[in-house]
Structure formats: structure tokens, C-alpha cells
Amino acid sequence: MRRALWIIGFLALQAACIWMVQPDLARLWAGLPRLAGWIVGGFPPDFSGFGDLAARAAETVAVATLGTTLAAVLALPLALAAARPANPVPWLYHPVRTLLDALRGIDGFVFALILVAAVGLGPFAGMLGVALHSAGSLGKLWSEALEAADPAPMEAARSAGAGRAQAAAVVLLPETLPQTASATLYVWEFNIRASTVLGLVGAGGIGQELKNAVDLLDFSRVLAILALIVAMTLAADRLSAALRARLL
């Protein structure tokens, strides 16, 4: 009975989603030849002016890297306040956790869209967008690592007369470094992928080139840019995985 209710609930959810999305296989079927034509017509990819493309790709990496760094700076005090063993001001616990959820809930792309209007076009707005969203993600991941840490060393420090924040800084942060550093690398790697589309809202990086190529229906160029994005994200994946393996 219980299982049947679960199955009925799941099917009802899927039905509601289908009603809202209205998937249309006929439209997909009709569009496939057009898509195939674009892909075939895109060969060979157009890598002319590779230096400019590479510079845009580097800009994407810079946006992700600086955004993650700023996010880490913002996330540190928030994570400490959102972790019970480290929080010296208990009433801040729930408001800070809510703030972290809010920051995480708004995508970096949306932040960038708003920030482009506030600070102007370019990678600076993109970097700020990435930083705000990632501060929420990092704060949440770090606070969970802090809360899961062995409480005994903290208790020993507290019994020796250390304040909660002092004990957290001296004992808890070094103890959770493998987890927090690994989470930071994961967020950085995610940000490189996410930053590739920031150019669509004028927030710099290789996404800007992609948008220009799509607008001009220049599919040889689109393929070249996609190849560069794949190479860049794979490289970031590998580097991040290698560093995480060393940390854990």
C-alpha cells in the first residue's frame, strides 16, 4: 500500500511536469534535420583568430578563479557563524543559514544579469555574480564540514580556556582543511563551467564569443568555441581532481 502510494505520487508529479513543459516529439523530429545541418555545416571548426578566443577563455577562468577566491573570503565568517561548534553568537546561527540558502538559491548567472545593470558590462560583473552565489555554496559546504568534525579537540581547547571563535580558528579550521579545500576546488571547477555562459548577459568571458557566433549563425565558429569550452572544463576537472586526491 505504502509503495503504491509512492508510485502514484511519483507518476502524478511526472504528469504535472509534462502538462507544464508540454514536450512535443513532432517538433523535435522536425527540428532534428536543422540541427544536424548546423553541425555538419559547422565542419571544419573555425579556429581563426585563436589568440582572441584563448584570451576570452582565459577571462572565463579568471572570472571563476577570482569569483571563487572572493566567495571564500565571504564564506569564511558565514560558515563559522553557521556551524554550531564554531559559532560564538548563537542567535546568528539561523539567520546566517537562511542567508546562505538565499545566496545559493540565486544562480550566479542571475546575479550577473542584475550586476551588469549595476556595475556595467564586462567580467567584473560576472566575477561578482559568481562570488555571491559561490559564497552561499561554500558557506554551506564548509559549515557542514565544521559541524561533522570530531568535537573532542575543540572541547579540549575550550576546557583550556580558549574562546569558541579562537578554538575554531586554531583547532577546527585546520582539522577540516581537507574537506573545505576539496569543496572549494569543486566549486571552482563548477564555476569554470558556469562562467562559460556569463557572456550571454554581457558579463565577459568566452560566452560572449559564443553568443556572437550563434547570433551570426556562424556554426563553424560555434563548434570551435564549444571545443575550446570542453577542453577548458576537462582541464579544470583533471586539475581539480588531482589536487583533491592529494588533499584527502
Add this chain to the structure above:
Amino acid sequence: MLKADPGLVVRGLGATLGGRAVLRDVALDVAPGEVVAMTGASGAGKTTLLRAIAGLLPATGTIRAGGQPALVFQQHALASRLTARDNVLVGGLRRIGFWRAALRLWPRKELQEAEACLDRVGLAGLGLRRADRLSGGQRQRVAVARALHQRARILLADEPVASLDPALAEGILSLLRDLARRDGLAVLVSLHQHDLADRYADRLLHLEDGCLRTA
């Protein structure tokens, strides 16, 4: 005139955990230079008593001590990624400002004192080794050194040899006794092993149903 060290004096101590009275009207004295061992079944309240004396649990009654007692935890409670010396320095955090400690800008005097504490527990030269690369006996010695670095006159040890083999256990208890004799510390240690308690303590106490009796 110097005030005489009172050692540890506990009177009428009571403690409640989860609505259950774990300790009732406990009275005990530990003189400077004396080692008192406390035995009792698991759950008898040994850890609760030590934690109450250390100020980690709320308790009723009076505790008179020449300063804040230092507690050596059962499973050493070291920060595994910190060096032995940094773990010892944790014992002195009360004396160091937040930023100096957070940025690891330890005062020279604290560093020298931490090294001296490691020396006192027989770990000279191992200060820069990470805690997770030390043996079980060495870790417990670091925990004792951390307690010494608190400059406490009273050392409380909660089953400090529970996870050690017999030879290492004797080494730790011998160290605690030496510290009591040499430095005049008042040492209260909880133990499961009656034979070790007999050999290394000056007096034995037995905790049963929340009450402390002479064994």
C-alpha cells in the same frame, strides 16, 4: 607570604544528566604531590565527576582548587592535523590573543614553554611531528603536555590508558606520578584497571551509584 596550594577540595558535589542524578554529595581531597585513583564500573559517573570538576558540566556543591584544573581526555582529544607542539600550545590559548593564535604567531615564550612541556613528558624533539603520525602512547603524552601547558596545579585524567597496551599504560601512569612528585601537582585519575590503580596511586577511591567511597 605565598598562599599555600590547597590542592583539590570538593564538597557536596552533585550533577544531573538528562534528569538523572549521576553524582550525589561527592566529597574528595587531593593534596599537592598526591595521586588519587578513582575506579568504578562503566556509567558510574567517573567521567561526569572529572568534567564537573574541570568546569565542563554544571554541578552543585563547592570545588576549591588552586586555579583552573587541566583535564587529560580519554581519547587524547588531539587535533590530528596539528603538530605535537601546536597541540600543546592549545593549552595556553587562554593567554594568547585571538589574532595571534588564529595566525599562528605564537609568542616566543609560549613556544619555549610548549617545548619544555614536551620535554617533561619525554617527547623532546618530536614537537614538529603531526599528531596523527605519533603512536598511541605518544599522543597521550602530548595530551598530558597540553594539560601541563595550562600551568594547572591540578591534573585530572579520564581513563588516560584505556586505549593503550600494558607497557604504554604503565609509562603514562608513571609519568603522572612523576609529575605529582616532582612538580607537586595534585593528580586525580580515573581507571578501570585496579592493579594499575594499586601500583601507581597513593590512594584509591571507588565511585558507585553516584557516591564516592574509599576503596
